[in-house]
Amino acid sequence: MHNVSFWISETNPEKLQLLLNRGLKKSGFNVLKFIDYHFEPFGFTGLWLLSESHLAVHTFPEENRTYIELSSCVAAPYYSFLKYINKAI
Numbered sequence: 001m002h003n004v005s006f007w008i009s010e011t012n013p014e015k016l017q018l019l020l021n022r023g024l025k026k027s028g029f030n031v032l033k034f035i036d037y038h039f040e041p042f043g044f045t046g047l048w049l050l051s052e053s054h055l056a057v058h059t060f061p062e063e064n065r066t067y068i069e070l071s072s073c074v075a076a077p078y079y080s081f082l083k084y085i086n087k088a089i
Contacts, residue, residue: 001053002078005069008089011061013044019088020055020068024048027080029055029072052077 010016013036024031030051037045042062048055053071060066068085072078 001071001073002075003069003071004078004082005067007065007067009064009066010089011044011059011064011066013038013046013059016044016057016059016066017046019085020046020048020057023081023084023088024050024055026084028077029081 010019017036021031031048032051033049035047035049039045044057044059046057050072052074056069058067070078070081
C-alpha cells in the first residue's frame with residue numbers, strides 16, 4: 001500500500017477540484033465516485049473513491065491551508081500523481 005499526506009496553501013474548492021481531478025486523470029487513476037461537502041460559513045471536504053483506493057481533501061481556510069491524503073494499492077499511478085502534484089503546487 002502506498003500512502004502520502006501533505007499540506008498545501010490553496011483552499012479554493014473549485015481550484016482544488018480541478019487540480020486534483022486533472023492529476024488523477026493524468027496519473028491513470030480510475031475515479032469511481034466523487035463526493036463533496038461545503039461547510040458554512042467556509043470549508044470544504046472532498047473524497048475521490050478510486051478503484052485503486054482513495055484521495056481525500058480537507059480545507060481549513062481560516063488557517064490558509066488544505067490537507068490532502070492519497071492512498072493507492074498500485075504504484076505506477078501513485079508515483080505519477082506525486083510527480084504531477086509536485087510540479088503543480
